[in-house]
Amino acid sequence: MSTNQYMDLFIEESEEHLQAVNTNLLALEKDPENLPIVNEIFRSAHTLKGMAATMGFEDLTKLTHQMENVLDAIRNEQLKVTTDILNVVFDAVEFLEKMIIDISQGGDGKEDIIAIVSELEKVENGVADELAAPANSLQEETTASPLNKDVVYDDYVQNVLIQAFEEGYFVYQASITLREDCVLKRARIFMILEALEGKAEIIHALPSVEDLEEEKFDFDFTMTLTSKESTEELEETIGRISEVEKVTIQSLLEADLAPSEEPGQPSPSPAVDADAGTEEKVERPTKEESKGSKSSNIASKSIRxxxxxxxxxxxxxxxxxxxxxxxxxxxxxxxxxxxxxxxxxxxxxxxxxxxxxxxxxxxPVERVFNRFPRMVRSLAQEMGKHINLKITGADTELDRTVVDQIGDPLVHLIRNSVDHGLELPDVRLERNKPATGVIQLRAYHSGNHVMIEIEDDGAGIDRDKVVQKAVSSGLISKEEGEQLPNSEVYDLLFSSGLSTADQISNVSGRGVGLDVVKTTIESLGGAITVTSTPGEGSLFTIELPLTLSIILALLVKVEEETYAISLSSIKETTIIPKSSIRKVHEQKVVNFRDSVIPIISLRETFGFPEEEQEECPAVIVQKGDKQAALLVDSLIGQEEIVIKSLGEFLTNVFAISGATILGDGKVALIIDSNALVS
The missing domain is CATH 1.10.287 (Helix Hairpins)
Structure with missing residues (x-):
């Protein structure tokens, strides 16, 4: 069977399952007794294993199979969840991620997994060695009420249950026994159905619901339910009904619905339109259909x-x-x-x-944000810190091109907060702070921009230390350092080669990172600012445009050339009288709205001869909290423009970020105002 046509779908769905595993492992660490979470992790791993086996990736299949064994021991309560066990599982997930990345880049997905498989086997074998007695007692309990093997699901019901799994519902098998002296068994059935209303959906019953309602059963029956509620909640709901002698509710897994595929055995292939290049999820019956909805054919509402x-x-x-x-x-x-x-x-x-x-x-930016909880967990363990990462606004949407490029800058900033920002637990306690530090990662819309904030409640930025490092690096003089406001001192952190770390570590200290962050963000048409309060923490704020392809721009004339300036960078336009222009330290400035801002002549910037004008049209541009006045010959007007790259032969052109084609067919260069405002 040729699997090439399914490769993109395999990679995309594998990434989704691995992200689900990561998210649920972090949730499990906070709530180790929550077995439904283990079931979710097991289900994702099992699906990934089946997909990998179908596609012929043996190492991927073998590793997920061994990870399944550990998860199976946990969900059967033969193994207690500990940090050490989760560390091994997280390491396995990291290997799986490397394999998927390799496959996505055209590789064969092979990795040296001998060591990690051995670690997983040790964890699994520890069940028999260390927990033999508890395991046996648990086995005695579970054998008293196993899943009812007489329950057989036809293809339709199986599809309904699989759909429920995919929609995040739990699937349960409820075994219910009425007292033998129960009269009006039919009434008890109606009471059970009424009690479950709104809490669970009954997908299957043995005997059938019709037989139950007509009292065509003894005292035992089994129902298959889908619900968001826990087993305890449902057992309590049914158990409250009089004359119910016993109720046992057990979780079903997707693997319980049909025999598991053996590695190497292909499963039904996903539906893919190879000619159109469009990948579509197989649509399964919805709950409404299972309940006899009049609409028997519901069209798919989403495609890949x-x-x-x-x-x-x-x-x-x-x-x-x-x-x-x-x-x-x-x-x-x-x-x-x-x-x-x-x-x-x-x-x-x-x-x-x-x-x-x-x-x-x-x-949504959650595509990037999702990688950080595990990263912070790993760094916290490595550095001996207690850290709580809080993420809000992960559903905030941004252009895919921007999202693809913002990941690395955010990694640098979060690692910076972990290393430089948050103190060790004993230091925090001495400063009357909770031992656990907090990093907040937020995203939200602001006009036609998206704001991303990384805030910590750590030690804050030591101004004197930054100035001292900047002076020793030759970035500023000692006198300049004493006069600079805090905002400009903090901006020095983005200078190449500057680091405030006392010693080099795996996380930081080499002066590489924040300068790359600033360069990347500005290349996206964005800006970054930092504020800090010593002893209380720091806040890095990133402002990004919603899209990079089509923007609103102001067209201006310089000599005979037309230039475009993005409206997102413009504060306002004005006319500056020549008489109001002054020179301070060889820099032309103007007093504009009670602030002294620098003047930048675009004629001078782009090599045109200066022309004396009594009144100069100017565009006031802003980068963070800094402003500058760009002098032009004339203002043409606002227009929607398409950004075009200058090509690989015109890279790093100063103050030019691209070009656009105007209505008359001429090319206008797009001015990078961030490069002009310092």
Whole structure:
């Protein structure tokens, strides 16, 4: 069987299952007695194993199988959850992630897993060696009420139950016994059904529900339920009904529904339209269908689309936008009323289309945020710190291109908070702080930007230490350091080669990191600022544009050239009289709205001869809390532009971030105002 056509689907679903395993392992560490969480982890591992076996990845299959054995021991209460055991499982997950990354890059997914498999086997074997007596007693308990093997599910019911698993529901088998002196058994059945209303859905019954309602049973019966409630809650709900002698509810796994596939045996292949390049999830019956909904054929409401196709759609729309600009110019020149009205209608439709395409490219930042809980856990153990990572706003959406590039900067900032920000537990206690430090990772929308904040309640930034390091590195003089405001001192942290670490460690100390963070964020059209209160903590704030493809820009004229400046960087436009311009330390400045801001002549910046003007049009741009006035020859107006790369032969052009094609077919360069504001 050729599996190449399913590779993208395999990689995507494997990443989803591994993320689910990571998330649930972290939840299990906080609540070690929560067996439903173990069932969720087991289910993800089991599904991943089956997929890997189908695709022929033997190492992946072998490792997930051994991980299953450990999880099986935990869910059967033969093994207690401890930090040491979870460390081994986390290590196994890390190996699995490496294999999936290798496969996604065209590799064979092979890894040296001998050591990690051996570690998992030791954990599993510890069950028999150390917990033999408890295991035996537990076995006695469980054999008293095993799953009812007489219950057989047809394909339809199995599909309904699998759908419930995928939607995050628990599936239970409830064995119920009524007292032998029970009269009106039918009434007790109705009372049980009424008690479960709103708490669980009855998917299957043995005998059938009809037989139960007609009292065609002795005193025992079995129901298969789907629910969000715990076994204890459901047992208590049913047990409260009079004349119910015994109720036992046990969790079902997807593996219990049908025989497990052996490694190497292909399972039913996912439905994929290979010609269209669009991957679609197999749609299973919903709960409404299982209850006899009139709508017997519910169409799939979601499909998996190859991201390259969305990018191609975006590129085609960008071309459409360029031609629309050309039509707008021709319509203005012809002054034809019908043409103008038609163009206005076309503009409305294309704006709707643009919003739709951009929304298709938007993905939640949880795609990046999800990697951090495990990273923080690992760093905290390595450094002997107690850390609570709180994440809010993970569902905030951002352009996929931005999300793909923001991961590494966030890694640097969070590692910085763990290492430099938060103190050791004994130090925190001495300072009347809780032993456990808190790092908050937040994301939220602000206008046409997304804000990402990393805040810790640690020691804060030592201003004197930063100044001392900057002076010794030759970045500033001692006198300058004494006069700089805190905001500018903190900005020095983003200078290349500067580190405030007292010693080099695996986490930090080499002066590489925050300068890369700033460069990456600014290359995305964003900005980063930092505030800090000594003894209370620090806050890093990142401001990012929603999208990088199509932006609103102000067109300006310099000499005979047209330039574009992103509106997201512009505070306002103004006219600056020549008489109000002053020079301070060889830098032209102007007093603007009670603040002294530098003046930057774009003529001088781009090598045009200076031209004397009594009144100079200016664009006030902002980067963080800094402002500057860009002098231009004239302001043309606002326009929606498509950002184009300058190509690989024009990299690192100062103050230019790209180009765009105007309605008249000419090329306008896009000014990188962040590079001009220092």
């Amino acid at each position: 689309v190859n991201i390259d196709r969305i990018d191609q759609l975006m590129r085609s729309f960008e071309e459409l936008l360029i031609y629309r600009g050309r039509l707008e110019q021709l319509a203005k020149e012809s002054d034809n009323k019908e043409n103008i009205e038609t163009l206005e209608k076309m503009t409305r439709v294309s704006n709707d289309l643009q919003n739709l395409i951009l929304s298709m490219r938007m993905v």
